[in-house]
Amino acid sequence: xxxxxxxxxxxxxxxxxxxxxxxxxxxxxxxxxxxxxxxxxxxxxxxxxxxxxxxxxxxxxxxxxxxxxxxxxxxxxxxxxxxxxxxxxxxxxxxxxxxxxxxxxxxxxxxxxxxxxxxxxxxxxxxxxxxxxxxxxxxxxxxxxxxxxxxxxxxxxxxxxxxxxxxxxxxxxxxxxxxxxxxxxxxxxxxxxxxxxxxxxxxxxxxxxxxxxxxxxxxxxxxxxxxxxxxxxxxxxxxxxxxxxxxxxxxxxxxxxxxxxxxxxxxxxxxxxxxxxxxxxxxxxxxxxxxxxxxxxxxxxxxxxxxxxxxxxxxxxxxxxxxxxxxxxxxxxxxxxxxxxxxxxxxxxxxxxxxxxxxxxxxxxxxxxxxxxxxxxxxxxxxxxxxxxxxxxxxxxxx
Numbered sequence: 001x002x003x004x005x006x007x008x009x010x011x012x013x014x015x016x017x018x019x020x021x022x023x024x025x026x027x028x029x030x031x032x033x034x035x036x037x038x039x040x041x042x043x044x045x046x047x048x049x050x051x052x053x054x055x056x057x058x059x060x061x062x063x064x065x066x067x068x069x070x071x072x073x074x075x076x077x078x079x080x081x082x083x084x085x086x087x088x089x090x091x092x093x094x095x096x097x098x099x100x101x102x103x104x105x106x107x108x109x110x111x112x113x114x115x116x117x118x119x120x121x122x123x124x125x126x127x128x129x130x131x132x133x134x135x136x137x138x139x140x141x142x143x144x145x146x147x148x149x150x151x152x153x154x155x156x157x158x159x160x161x162x163x164x165x166x167x168x169x170x171x172x173x174x175x176x177x178x179x180x181x182x183x184x185x186x187x188x189x190x191x192x193x194x195x196x197x198x199x200x201x202x203x204x205x206x207x208x209x210x211x212x213x214x215x216x217x218x219x220x221x222x223x224x225x226x227x228x229x230x231x232x233x234x235x236x237x238x239x240x241x242x243x244x245x246x247x248x249x250x251x252x253x254x255x256x257x258x259x260x261x262x263x264x265x266x267x268x269x270x271x272x273x274x275x276x277x278x279x280x281x282x283x284x285x286x287x288x289x290x291x292x293x294x295x296x297x298x299x300x301x302x303x304x305x306x307x308x309x310x311x312x313x314x315x316x317x318x319x320x321x322x323x324x325x326x327x328x329x330x331x332x333x334x335x336x337x338x339x340x341x342x343x344x345x346x347x348x349x350x351x352x353x354x355x356x357x358x359x360x361x362x363x364x365x366x367x368x369x370x371x372x373x374x375x376x377x378x379x380x381x382x383x384x385x386x387x388x389x390x391x392x393x394x395x396x397x398x399x
Contacts, residue, residue: 001329002164002295006086006099007040009072009079014362016040021351023318024331025343026365027388028355029397033363034333037355038170038297039063041331044085047100048165050146052113059186061170061193061297067104067113074361082116089161096122096161098145112141120145122158167293169193171286175304178278179270180250190289191282198278199252199270201285203235208290215323216288222316223284226309227277231259243269254281275304283313287320287328295329302336310334315342318350337385345370345384352384354395368393 002020007013012033026034042062046052054064073079086099101116119128129136129144138144145162152159169188173195176182184196191201209216224233236242238253254270256277270278283301286292302310314332321328327349343350345368352368368374368384377387387393 001090001327002041002087002168003090004086004088005037005041005044006084007037008084010040010043010083010085011036011070011072012357012361012363013037013040014072014074014077016363016365018353018365019351019367020329020331022327022329022349023321024329024351024353025314025339026331026333026353026355027335027340027393028333028395029357030335032355032357032395034355035299036363037365038299038331038333040085041087041165041168041295041297042170043083043102044087044098044100045165045168047085047102047113047115047118047143048098048146048162050143051141052102052143053111059188060168061172061186061299066106067109068106070104071106072362077360087161087165089157089164091157091160094122094157094160096120096157098158098161098165100143110141114140115143116140118143118145120148120158120162122156122161124156124158127152127158164294168295168297169293170297170299171195171282172299173279173282173303175275175278178275178282180253181247181271190291191285195278195282198282198285199235199250199254201289202233202254202281203252205285205289206234215325219284219288219320222320223280226280226312226316227256229258229260229274230256230277232257233277233281238269242267243271247271254278276306276309279304280309280313283317284320287317287330288324292328294326295331297331297333299333300335301332302334302339305336307336307338310336311338311342313342314339315344318342318344322347322349337389340384340388343384352393354388354393356394366394 004019006017008015028034039062042060045060046056082101082103084101089096098120100118102113104113117130127148171193177184178195178198184192184194186193187196209220233256235252236255256268256273258266321330353365356364
């Protein structure tokens with residue numbers, strides 16, 4: 001997994017370092033820089049793939065922008081010419097490191113960002129380039145490491161780390177897309193970045209429940225428990241009996257059966273069901289589907305969720321991601337205090353970070369750790385949600 005991210009001179013991240021766990025939650029005020037942290041990994045993933053332009057950024061869920069807005073520019077602070085990103089990756093005793101320096105002239109921007117330096121290394125060796133490298137005849141808007149990866153042993157830690165970065169994506173599920181009413185702007189398997197292909201992905205996870213071990217039985221069952229009004233969910237071809245012909249639909253639709261309604265009239269599609277149920281299934285797919293990225297983010301995780309459902313879902317998501325044979329790394333952002341009460345911070349794999357802006361405007365991150373002071377508060381009856389709302393953890397607006 002990606003154990004450390006360093007971002008320098010990127011948007012509000014003047015100099016930010018974060019040591020990530022397996023499941024990470026970012027809390028903070030609107031505009032504090034939470035999404036910028038997610039996007040820093042997205043830009044790094046694009047760089048690891050060999051090209052940083054609007055197309056490669058959109059494919060990873062990064063919002064395109066003009067070069068002048070990508071680069072940090074704070075009053076009274078000398079601007080840096082290059083934006084730098086560094087990621088450390090580990091898997092047991094295997095480790096790798098990737099860093100890159102990028103730039104794009106603000107006065108005469110080009111379609112693709114330019115590489116200044118690039119380095120990928122593990123204990124076996126390293127590969128990269130810098131302005132002093134004369135043997136590499138390659139345009140400066142093309143990544144050298146991505147090309148050199150073809151010659152690397154695919155089992156080498158450096159190659160595995162690079163693939164992890166390349167596949168990273170930021171998801172921001174949309175209710176209309178989850179319902180199947182609007183096409184996903186970034187279609188991919190198993191799920192589009194705004195929730196496209198949900199019905200097909202749900203069907204694929206349900207098939208695994210019948211073919212594989214108890215993990216998928218448990219995940220599918222726990223997802224159903226979170227949808228308290230339903231006794232079944234699945235995916236079916238939309239028919240006039242289920243969905244009005246005037247409603248746009250794809251080849252498949254999510255189906256639910258309402259346990260309170262009479263048999264024969266209790267079948268609902270994602271078009272009719274509550275949006276909370278769709279977000280639960282979306283989260284299940286991202287955590288459990290074998291083809292989801294090994295490292296991913298969900299921005300504004302709590303969107304469309306009742307606070308108590310959000311708390312229960314984050315608890316389930318932790319177990320779905322961590323209990324896999326190949327644990328999935330997840331980063332989520334939230335504004336819902338009750339989400340915090342679903343986190344087990346005594347498990348070092350689960351980490352909570354408060355995101356704030358300094359007096360000069362740059363983003364700062366601080367990890368919330370279980371120490372003696374926090375344990376005393378817990379004994380006094382203080383929950384994490386209450387501590388956050390009262391300003392004890394940081395990550396609250398100064399209004």
